[in-house]
Amino acid sequence: MAIDPIRPTDATARGLAKTLLRSTRSAALATLTREGHPFASLTSLATDVDGTPLILISALSGHTGNLEADPRASLLLAPGGKGDPLAHPRITLQVRAQKVERDSAEGRRIRRRFLARQPRASLYADFPDFSFFALRLGRASLNGGFGKAYELEAADLVSDCTQAQALIEAEEGAVAHMNADHADAVRLYATALLGAKDGAWRISGLDPDGCDLSLGDKVLRLNFDEPVTSPDALRKTLVALAAKARAGS
Template identity: 65%
Template sequence: MARDGKDVIQPMDEAVRAEAKGLLRGARSATLATLGPDGHPFASLVGLATDIDGTPVILVSGLAAHTGHLAADPRASLLISPGGKGDPLAHARITLKVRARKVVRESEEGLRIRRRYLARQPKAALYADFPDFAFFALEIEGASLNGGFARAFAPTPADLKSDPAHAAALAEVEEGAVEHMNEDHAEAIGLYATRLIGAKTGAWRAIGLDPDGLDMALGSTALRLPFPASVDGPASLRDVLAKLAVKARGDLPQGEIQAI
């Protein structure tokens, strides 16, 4: 992208990667643009979740126009724009260039995606198992991050997704870890939400884990607690969650808190 012969795309760094991942992982809806049979782009609103590696996933009806479009041409675009107060163009948003792939329902991947999607979109349980509905994984092929005025970046798929080896290591234990957190560490989850993120007090629950963070929900409100570094397995997951709980309780000296 150039303006007056000058490239306006800025270099990626860890802070920008975290911002881009946060937009993707934190989204509950997005605008999906597919290609109709006449070649014209067709935009529609979809519910959104992510697989454990960060791949966006959607649940769509076979009766919807966009589903037919994806079957004919899997190329699509996904706009995530959470917005905020004031000028909508002043807030960060990200556009993903994706290729849709229908997920086999009864496969290991399909069962995991169904669980993770319904944890983020619980009301979708009313229709998720209807025979004409299907999950699609949207494989990321490119992206454009607009962080607000004069902030333009071009994240790669690797910038947006979790380390694949770390994701694979957590995939086997994520469901049990989420259940364990909710059953035995509800207090810590509440402290993560209120003291580390500044959310209101309530019965917060863990709804998902991945190498880069913990997802929590209270009613229809979802929050994400990013980890200070990618976790590579169950041991490092337990360690980071324990340190974050200590930080939330305020039991660490300031210097050690900043180092976590």
């Protein structure tokens, strides 16, 4: 009797998949040429508030023309680590690319979040040939290491933002406030809660499920114990995390 290599999707698999999605800064993007041949390239990556992958690409690049002709694509996130690369978690996402209107509220939010994750992109983000694309999630294949394979749906990966409009609107101000007035707490989130080396860590993004921390090219994901959907709930969660970090530092 054949053994099914795919494990049942559980909370651990969902958590690992979301962490990979939220904390990976670059990915292999595979598009389809007009002849139908797979075409893989490297792209910088960020996420929208709900976890939708975001890319910034030039009209002069081959993958841009491919996506405009056929929006279907695949995205491989494989941060790797020491030793055998196949022993580390990675995830392959099936996506459909959608060009983002720059002057829309969504476009302004996406530009801000992308540049917070990829600050060097500010050098060319506003060039006329560059555009932001949102990669709408479909199914995903997660490999958590040897013998840990899972098949996931979009709902397993994205954050539920249906009741979080107030949080989305407050995110930019909350990020600025934490970085300007509570840098010590942010540093403790990284060092005391996530075991990172000390440094001038900053929050680059907030969402219902957690916050993204950055220091240079290093990115960390701090997941909340419970989803938050309002600015007040966010404030209480961040205060509680700071207290936990100070108690354990």
